[in-house]
């Protein structure tokens with residue numbers, strides 16, 4: 035029988051995280067800047083929001099960083115995650131390509147996000163914090179935070195964008211099941227929220243607003259730790275367990291990817307899968323193409339500017355040098371809520387700038403089409419975010435069919451779509467729009483990018 039599943043045992047799990055910064059050619063990554071002084075953020079400033087070990091990881095140039103035992107023990111509840119060869123999809127496409135996917139949906143909350151929520155909760159607990167506070171859009175990050183807090187006996191408080199709170203009651207119920215308190219944002223609990231509601235009682239909320247509320251709640255309670263769902267160097271670092279496992283699983287398959295594909299919001303699952311492969315390549319290993327896939331509705335990597343900009347709409351946090359559409363950019367509503375970010379992790383941005391990664395933007399209906407095809411051949415209903423990676427993997431496999439080449443394609447299946455079936459309903463009903471931001475909207479948002487550290 036042909037093998038379709040490549041599994042590692044608990045004892046084969048990575049014991050360290052992989053830090054791409056150690057292998058990056060050229061200048062070190064541009065530092066984050068203080069939003070007021072525009073000087074590089076100091077460790078003392080970072081210590082306001084992050085425990086010491088996470089600051090260390092954020093700034094580290096060490097290649098390997100040890101994963102604490104307590105974290106490895108929790109990872110072992112669902113890791114190493116499986117890697118599959120998509121033989122039924124290959125046959126349906128009639129492609130000579132070999133397609134593999136690394137599946138993160140087996141995590142308790144159904145996506146890759148607990149890979150970083152758990153270590154962030156752990157280090158905050160060590161630092162004496164008794165609770166966590168954060169924001170969430172579609173709810174995947176809030177769920178992961180709620181899970182991690184419950185593992186460490188901590189409280190969790192999640193500000194969830196109001197439209198998502200109303201559209202996705204089961205994500206909220208999941209967070210509450212883990213013991214978290216979830217509040218629709220804007221809320222009357224914070225000054226920021228009250229101010230916004232006074233101006234607009236029907237405000238649907240945004241990730242920028244929810245972030246501002248979480249930061250305000252954090253600032254007012256010294257017992258709380260604030261945790262980050264994507265983009266930051268330490269978050270990308272934690273996700274590298276994905277790619278390290280995948281390298282060993284590709285060995286079991288006696289194969290190696292020519293192309294690695296991942297969907298890209300803040301860039302964490304893409305980085306988690308691809309950085310260990312890029313590291314091998316940079317250290318003289320085999321060549322590999324990496325493709326970042328984003329929604330056409332939010333074309334950060336394909337149409338953004340590389341500049342210093344704020345990660346948050348409220349301009350409270352530091353400036354990062356990254357691809358950005360402007361911190362005021364509000365993308366059209368698409369169902370891949372996790373991919374609606376105006377900026378991207380600086381390390382991923384740098385990889386695209388240096389030509390280590392390519393970027394592609396795809397409209398959501400084409401993604402759902404690929405997602406449905408995937409579900410009907412491989413059985414797993416993918417998260418709307420993950421369908422972006424599937425779309426490009428399928429396109430590359432179809433190109434192999436045209437060209438008669440047998441490439442090896444590996445993509446990241448970042449999560450399952452069990453909480454997103456309403457989006458599938460809309461796709462089947464034909465009511466999903468393929469909105470793209472027009473030139474005027476992009477130009478107006480780009481105008482808001484501050485003139486810092488340019489030229």
Ligand SMILES: *Cc1c(COP(=O)(O)O)cnc(C)c1O
Nearest residue numbers: 264299300301302303372419449
């Ligand atoms: C959050 C999320 C994403 C996007 O975030 P990244 O940091 O870019 O990985 C993608 N897929 C799923 C399933 C998610 O939950």
